[in-house]
Amino acid sequence: MVTLKQLAKELNVSISTVSKALNNSEEIGEATIKRVKELAELYNYKPNKVALSLKQNKTKTIGVIIPNILNRFLAKVLFGIEREANKHGYNIITCISNESLKKEKEGLQLLASGSVDGFILSVAEETQITNEVEHFKKTINQGLPIVMFDRVAHDVMCDKVIVDDFDATYNATQLLFGENRKKIAFISCINDLSVGKLRERGYNKAILEHKNQEPLVLKIKKKDDHQKKIKSFFKKNPGIDAVLAADSSSGIIALNTAVNLGLKVPKDISVIAFASKSDSNHTLPQLTTIRQHAKTIGETAAQLLIQRMHNTPASDDVKTNIIKTSLVKTKSIL
Amino acid sequence: MVTLKQLAKELNVSISTVSKALNNSEEIGEATIKRVKELAELYNYKPNKVALSLKQNKTKTIGVIIPNILNRFLAKVLFGIEREANKHGYNIITCISNESLKKEKEGLQLLASGSVDGFILSVAEETQITNEVEHFKKTINQGLPIVMFDRVAHDVMCDKVIVDDFDATYNATQLLFGENRKKIAFISCINDLSVGKLRERGYNKAILEHKNQEPLVLKIKKKDDHQKKIKSFFKKNPGIDAVLAADSSSGIIALNTAVNLGLKVPKDISVIAFASKSDSNHTLPQLTTIRQHAKTIGETAAQLLIQRMHNTPASDDVKTNIIKTSLVKTKSIL
Numbered sequence: 001m002v003t004l005k006q007l008a009k010e011l012n013v014s015i016s017t018v019s020k021a022l023n024n025s026e027e028i029g030e031a032t033i034k035r036v037k038e039l040a041e042l043y044n045y046k047p048n049k050v051a052l053s054l055k056q057n058k059t060k061t062i063g064v065i066i067p068n069i070l071n072r073f074l075a076k077v078l079f080g081i082e083r084e085a086n087k088h089g090y091n092i093i094t095c096i097s098n099e100s101l102k103k104e105k106e107g108l109q110l111l112a113s114g115s116v117d118g119f120i121l122s123v124a125e126e127t128q129i130t131n132e133v134e135h136f137k138k139t140i141n142q143g144l145p146i147v148m149f150d151r152v153a154h155d156v157m158c159d160k161v162i163v164d165d166f167d168a169t170y171n172a173t174q175l176l177f178g179e180n181r182k183k184i185a186f187i188s189c190i191n192d193l194s195v196g197k198l199r200e201r202g203y204n205k206a207i208l209e210h211k212n213q214e215p216l217v218l219k220i221k222k223k224d225d226h227q228k229k230i231k232s233f234f235k236k237n238p239g240i241d242a243v244l245a246a247d248s249s250s251g252i253i254a255l256n257t258a259v260n261l262g263l264k265v266p267k268d269i270s271v272i273a274f275a276s277k278s279d280s281n282h283t284l285p286q287l288t289t290i291r292q293h294a295k296t297i298g299e300t301a302a303q304l305l306i307q308r309m310h311n312t313p314a315s316d317d318v319k320t321n322i323i324k325t326s327l328v329k330t331k332s333i334l
Numbered sequence: 335m336v337t338l339k340q341l342a343k344e345l346n347v348s349i350s351t352v353s354k355a356l357n358n359s360e361e362i363g364e365a366t367i368k369r370v371k372e373l374a375e376l377y378n379y380k381p382n383k384v385a386l387s388l389k390q391n392k393t394k395t396i397g398v399i400i401p402n403i404l405n406r407f408l409a410k411v412l413f414g415i416e417r418e419a420n421k422h423g424y425n426i427i428t429c430i431s432n433e434s435l436k437k438e439k440e441g442l443q444l445l446a447s448g449s450v451d452g453f454i455l456s457v458a459e460e461t462q463i464t465n466e467v468e469h470f471k472k473t474i475n476q477g478l479p480i481v482m483f484d485r486v487a488h489d490v491m492c493d494k495v496i497v498d499d500f501d502a503t504y505n506a507t508q509l510l511f512g513e514n515r516k517k518i519a520f521i522s523c524i525n526d527l528s529v530g531k532l533r534e535r536g537y538n539k540a541i542l543e544h545k546n547q548e549p550l551v552l553k554i555k556k557k558d559d560h561q562k563k564i565k566s567f568f569k570k571n572p573g574i575d576a577v578l579a580a581d582s583s584s585g586i587i588a589l590n591t592a593v594n595l596g597l598k599v600p601k602d603i604s605v606i607a608f609a610s611k612s613d614s615n616h617t618l619p620q621l622t623t624i625r626q627h628a629k630t631i632g633e634t635a636a637q638l639l640i641q642r643m644h645n646t647p648a649s650d651d652v653k654t655n656i657i658k659t660s661l662v663k664t665k666s667i668l
Contacts (some may be wrong), residue, residue, distance in 0.1 A: 098416065098420075
């Protein structure tokens with residue numbers, strides 16, 4: 001394994017210059033930074049952990065990169081991160097990747113140059129599709145730990161906080177079978193997200209384990225008229241006696257539409273949806289919800305990162321914490 | 335007016351040192367920075383605009399400080415800022431003040447030290463209450479322009495983007511009078527926010543202009559059971575034939591509760607609420623909504639800031655843009 005000293009010798013500069021260049025110090029010219037980084041990359045240089053722990057310029061700031069600020073779940077996770085970070089005297093600064101790999105990389109670079117001590121992030125959709133992970137690995141090698149949550153890159157060795165989406169829909173479907181429901185439909189507005197696909201798979205697995213049942217799935221696109229789609233879905237598939245919704249909007253509209261069509265909830269039809277407490281108030285009767293505990297996810301991610309940042313020299317073991325969903329039963333199921 | 339040169343002379347250091355110290359350069363020791371800043375403050379030093387325009391270290395980054403990430407309106411404004419900033423090649427980094435004056439100050443300081451070229455922000459609740467504005471003025475004097483949106487500090491000379499909340503509820507109430515409604519109620523979950531109070535005042539003004547009508551207001555607290563509160567409000571005040579809601583949740587629950595109580599919408603009762611397009615799908619019939627155009631607010635704020643940052647030497651005139659709400663009529667009103 002190559003050391004700072006060897007890099008310095010080969011480049012004919014001081015060790016301090018190499019170190020500063022690797023940390024993007026303003027004192028070092030751009031050309032030198034480029035030269036040092038290229039050689040370090042060529043030799044796959046990894047910073048010495050003890051040396052890193054001696055690094056003094058702690059910013060007491062955590063960088064957070066989230067894919068989409070309009071996603072209520074992500075906004076709540078961010079809230080949880082913020083609250084926990086503050087408890088420990090950390091500030092957070094946030095970049096939004098807008099589901100773009102390029103913007104995710106830019107955000108990492110922007111904050112990695114001296115602004116933050118570590119990162120908490122959820123992977124952008126484009127990054128998930130292209131499966132590119134080098135930018136994460138480089139950041140970690142640079143001495144900045146990363147904690148990933150919800151949408152994680154399995155090929156990156158780092159701490160992770162994930163949700164049991166698959167189990168949640170599998171269990172909820174089983175619960176509806178327990179009510180002796182004969183025609184359980186799955187409705188989703190979020191099928192383009194990995195988490196939406198995971199929820200559908202949990203439902204499918206439970207359905208396929210039962211004889212005489214087949215998956216009955218409605219996928220709604222963003223540009224669709226949600227109310228019309230759901231109403232015509234009910235009409236085309238008479239006898240639906242349970243709905244499991246992958247998101248709050250699908251669940252709320254499904255329940256309100258069922259009532260509008262003259263069905264009694266929960267006598268004729270049960271409805272369960274991934275949703276928050278406040279969403280459950282948007283139907284009468286109140287919606288039975290699968291809660292993701294977004295704030296807990298954020299808090300856990302912040303705790304993991306802070307532990308990692310204080311762990312000197314850092315341990316190589318990485319942790320994956322699973323935050324279990326919980327089902328909050330109301331009068332929308334039997 | 336004191337110049338850099340005079341400060342340098344009095345402190346017996348170079349002009350360059352004073353300039354770097356005022357910009358929190360890493361090259362300058364903390365003690366020197368403190369000494370320089372104290373004297374600059376004592377003399378109320380204001381950076382020369384032409385000199386500022388020559389400042390080369392543009393970060394091409396905009397700092398955004400928002401009070402509450404769980405507020406959907408603010409999240410959407412942030413989305414609009416992001417989109418517009420990107421179009422012009424700017425990144426954004428965000429700090430959350432959590433409605434705290436202290437955190438707002440920290441966020442400004444954190445990002446002002448070399449991370450951003452300017453700020454877009456909405457003022458924290460605590461800042462509004464205490465009416466403290468020195469931290470904004472200092473940031474602007476430091477050469478970092480600020481654009482405020484929605485919740486603005488009127489005592490700070492800077493560009494602003496605001497919403498016509500008062501007019502929106504005034505006009506909506508007038509519209510309900512036009513339907514010959516006799517008992518128009520106002521329901522709000524956001525009465526603790528300045529914008530909630532403004533909306534109530536618009537409603538009150540319209541009501542008080544009509545003989546034989548008195549304000550009928552339900553204020554719901556966060557910890558309340560929203561559904562119960564609204565149901566008992568309807569029962570205690572028989573004959574309510576119109577509801578104007580200050581927020582989406584109040585509007586959705588009010589409409590669903592009216593239906594549940596056997597009222598026909600809009601024959602027996604009209605409902606209008608501040609809400610987004612997707613919220614309007616959470617009721618049957620769809621909810622008539624007052625749209626705030628949050629994304630437009632964000633885009634306008636970003637445009638104002640970018641213009642201001644490119645304006646060399648800067649003009650002293652400040653602009654206030656008012657983004658008008660629009661009422662999107664559906665079948666929840668006559």
